[in-house]
Amino acid sequence: MAAACFSSVSTTSSVSAVLAPTSSEKEVSPSSVCDTSSREVSTEAAGPPSWGSDLSYSYSLNVLGVSLSLASGRLVANHNRPPSPGQPNQHNPDAQQTTKHRQLLFDWTSNVELETTLRNLSSKPHLAGSAENRAIADLVEKRWKGYGFRTQRDIYNVLLSYPGDKKNRNKAEILASNRSAIYTCQTEEKILDPDQETAKVIPPFNAYAKSGTVESSKVFYLNYCTDRDFKQVQGRISMNGSIIICRYGKVFRGNKVRLAEQHGAVGVIIYNDPYDYAPPSETNATYEGTYPHTRFLPPSGVQRGSMITGYNGDPLTPGFPSKNYTIRRTVGEVREEGVLRRIPTQPMGYEDGKEFLLLLNDIPDSTTDTLVGWKGSIEGVKYRLGGQLQGGRTVRITNNNKEERRDIANLFGIIEGAVEPDRYVLLGNHYDAWMFGATDALSGTISVLETSRVFSKLLQTGWRPRRTIIFCLWDAEEYSLIGSNEFVEELRSVLQHRTVAYINLDSPVLLPEVPHPNSTSGSVYDVWLKEEKMVAGVDRPRVHDADAGSDDAGFCHYLGIPTADIMFVGKGNYESGFPLYHTTYATFNNVKKFLDPDFMYHQAVSRFVTEMMRSLADSIIIPFITQDYAIRLQEVYRKLLENTEIINRLSAQNLQDSLENLKKAIDKFEFTALLFDQQVKSVDYSNLYEVRKLNDQLMYLERSFLFPLGILKRSNLKHVIFAPSLHNAYSGTAFPGIVDSLYSDIAADDTEGWNQVKNELTKAIYVIESATKSLHSAALGSLW
Structure with a gap:
């Protein structure tokens, strides 16, 4: 996986094995240090310390695809053919045991369980702040406690809005x-x-x-x-x-x-x-x-x-x-x-x-x-x-409309890591909805719950993940990603220092116009690549840049944590990939009748995410490929040059040198990433210090692309390379500060306006240089 604010899957990661055909396709059946009053922590099951305690260590595609948004690090799907399931590699030295765990997780993932859970959770409207939404939270918390997870419920009192009676x-x-x-x-x-x-x-x-x-x-x-x-x-x-x-x-x-x-x-x-x-x-x-x-x-x-x-x-x-x-x-x-x-x-x-x-x-x-x-x-x-x-x-x-302050609740189910409990791998989605929410958001929520269920079964075999796995359900996402953003604001420092990645599952099954997961077309990866070649003539799946449409946004744009957002979408030519979006007709009946009658797409998504989580949590070396980030930087730079209007305006202001400096910074990062990935391939697993050092560099790389004061007109968004457009929160943009600063009509003699453009160019060069330096100690044997 590439650590990037776009999306991609590592060429060597065992995550890619989930993309290969399997023989199991037969089933159709942290209490706060400052404020503890609003955080409920269960101690009924063993688990890692709560958030405030010290631990043991100080892109949706418009064709069939798995939209992997490595926003603030969008995780990426394997660009090359995945290795065979049992093939050893630097992320998977114990290939036999890994294959066994992977197969068990695949076999246990049940479309019947997914269908039953969706039917139950979508039976009533459950708007954030309502009794019906609290009932879902109680049900999920009870389920996770039954799995033996440590559970936690974080309460926030926030401003919500409701219509007239x-x-x-x-x-x-x-x-x-x-x-x-x-x-x-x-x-x-x-x-x-x-x-x-x-x-x-x-x-x-x-x-x-x-x-x-x-x-x-x-x-x-x-x-x-x-x-x-x-x-x-x-x-x-x-x-x-x-x-x-x-x-x-x-x-x-x-x-x-x-x-x-x-x-x-x-x-x-x-x-x-x-x-x-x-x-x-x-x-x-x-x-x-x-x-x-x-x-x-x-x-x-x-x-x-x-x-x-x-x-x-x-x-x-x-x-x-x-x-x-x-x-x-x-x-x-x-x-x-x-x-x-x-x-x-x-x-x-x-x-x-x-x-x-x-x-x-x-x-x-x-x-x-x-x-x-x-x-x-x-x-x-x-x-x-x-x-x-x-x-x-x-x-x-x-x-x-009436604005009211009400309590909302985020829920967490935690499996403590056996080797690196202070390194977190998060999987989440929201559970609130405007109405019944059978697609948005419960189609993703049931996959989170199914993934947690099969991991609980794996725990019973004696397995423990290397790193801590945290299942998350967010409240009040529909209002403005409120639950997840309050979480990242409260735990900013903890999450920035300890989180490997966040995987999001919001509405993962939207359209039926895709080959069936059990078809003879090959793996999900095969079909994904085939469809991409047909549409765009590319030799690897495309990924979308990070936007602000779901709960991965706070992790990406604010904290610089690698994220992924995954979904099946179809090839429809309509503005909406899901026409019943946010209406009362987004019911269980709609999913069952039109989108996924046998819940096989939901099963495929759950299997994919389960393997991704296992790989991120269990691989000795975190499965990020830094060269993928470099490739994406080169792609978005070329795209910037293709915008003749922007280039002509920059040239008229004699800013060609700034563009050249940006290109030099990207080239330097690409060269260093190549050397760094070679270093990763030759790591000695017995050298625990070297393993930890490389993992830290991989985990923190995305943070290097943050600028503390934020981007143009949005100090709350820190990621300089990928962020939502200033003019459309649903659209991800590369070099957002540069593009947005040039979007307005700046007069030739507007010194202040052109200084803003220069400032955004400087930020982009600066963070790329910083990211390059963060890889130097391993790649070049020096700090600089």
């Missing part, structure tokens, strides 16, 4: 000239699935949107509400005092509304267009091509979601854990800073969206025919830009 539902209305409502959007999604029959359904809402009522006779359609969309109509319209309609997709929903705020809008309606979430040919009058007949979004489906932008975690305590000793900002202060939204919003399905878009059909001089990519596929809608509504009509948005 039944008497005060959030809504959008069309008003006639006499002020009467002639159309009101649905405040609940239609029941299309027996799994939806519950009184606990959460109505559609956008968390942290401002409460209040706004009304306007000036309404505009702004496509996806991206920065490019706003620039395309700049000078053509004035959005001050308007209500904007836009469709989900392309960028994070919070970025859409923040841009609308900045352009003077007073409210935003966001809907799912069938162009992006259902095949246009199937969205006919009967909608037989949508759920519950297919996996595509029905007309009443509404995507919920958070509106926080700027950083993740509890918005009232940035940089600090939300404990009883922590100073908190007010909601008003956070909203004024632009972290919480300053205007009301209303999400809706395309059945409702059509009625609001039809208002714009007859507005003169508002065609979007010259704007590429602005047309959706709702029948009868012209997708006009809009303006002043005809006939004295207005649109009104009423938002009754």
Whole structure:
């Protein structure tokens, strides 16, 4: 595995053996030092000391693939053919015992267990802060105690957001000239699935949107509400005092509304267009091509979601854990800073969206025919830009959101390492959901639980991992990755010094359009590579750069810990890889009927992750390949050079030397990585000091790419090489500071603006030089 903020799997790691065909495919069946009041620790089972104690030592692919995001070190899938399962190598000196353990774990991983667990956990909506979500936490904790794990529950008191009650539902209305409502959007999604029959359904809402009522006779359609969309109509319209309609997709929903705020809008309606979430040919009058007949979004489906932008975690305590000793900002202060939204919003399905878009059909001089990519596929809608509504009509948005501080709970199940208990390998996912969450997040949660179950069985044979394994379940991820971010904020120093890697499993099975895991196509790796060659003509699987879409973000961007995010995805051409995302239709029935009827994909993901965890925890030398990081650095540098607009702007400012220095730094890192990997291959296992030293260099390499003061306009993001885009939290970007500093229109004589660009170039060169020096003592026999 390569330690990188992108993704890759080591050419020599025994992790790669999980990618090879097996004969077992037959089954279808740390108490806080400062504050202990909110941390519950179980001592019923043996385990390592709690977090605060001293220990014994001081990229989702758009085709079939396992998306390995080594963000802040994204773990990478083997670029070469994996070794045979029993073949000795520098990470696996006891190949016979390793093969035995691997096979047992494979054989024990059960699709039947996975299906049963998902059915049970997804039976009710379980929003963060609710009694239903606490019930899941209690169930998981009981299960882990039964496995003999040491368990821990960390409590944080954080700001959450909830919609109005039944008497005060959030809504959008069309008003006639006499002020009467002639159309009101649905405040609940239609029941299309027996799994939806519950009184606990959460109505559609956008968390942290401002409460209040706004009304306007000036309404505009702004496509996806991206920065490019706003620039395309700049000078053509004035959005001050308007209500904007836009469709989900392309960028994070919070970025859409923040841009609308900045352009003077007073409210935003966001809907799912069938162009992006259902095949246009199937969205006919009967909608037989949508759920519950297919996996595509029905007309009443509404995507919920958070509106926080700027950083993740509890918005009232940035940089600090939300404990009883922590100073908190007010909601008003956070909203004024632009972290919480300053205007009301209303999400809706395309059945409702059509009625609001039809208002714009007859507005003169508002065609979007010259704007590429602005047309959706709702029948009868012209997708006009809009303006002043005809006939004295207005649109009104009423938002009754309430912000409340509530307790959330992170859960941990711990297996103590036998040799290096102070080195942690973490596997996690969140367990909260906007609704039933059968896909997001429980499809990943059940794989975490199944992996923990089979490891508990291996413990019964007398096996113990070399390093400590920690299973993690995060709370309040849907709100803004809150649980995981509070954890990394509280335990920053401990985690930076002791964590080898964090593996994330958020929604690992999204589309059925992939070869079956038990097909004759070969291993997962074989199929992955074959699909990549077909799509991109590459000779190794592609990986995606780190974004901020799930719980690996804090480990990556804040702490510089290697992470991986793993999933099966299909080759669909739709904006959403999972059309029912964050709707009430993401139920067990949907998974069972359309995504993974036999739960074989879930089994394949669980087996893959189990072997990855075993390899990371048991290999004498941590299975990271530093050359993979060097290869990725060269790739993203070439990609930077391919952006002619950026290169021309840098050249106009005589910054070619800075680019040359960046290239020299990458070349030097690549050369040193080559020497370092050769050193690793020749290590003497009997020299415990040398083994520990090399492992420390591998583990800490990713931290070298952090800059203490953060990147441009985001001091909370420390990783200089890979981070989410400033304009879209869902998109990972290489050299984010450089790219984002050049994204705005800097005038040729804007000294301050160009100094920012120079500063970001300097940071990139500096951290790469630092990473090179971190490998020198082994590679070149000197400290420098």
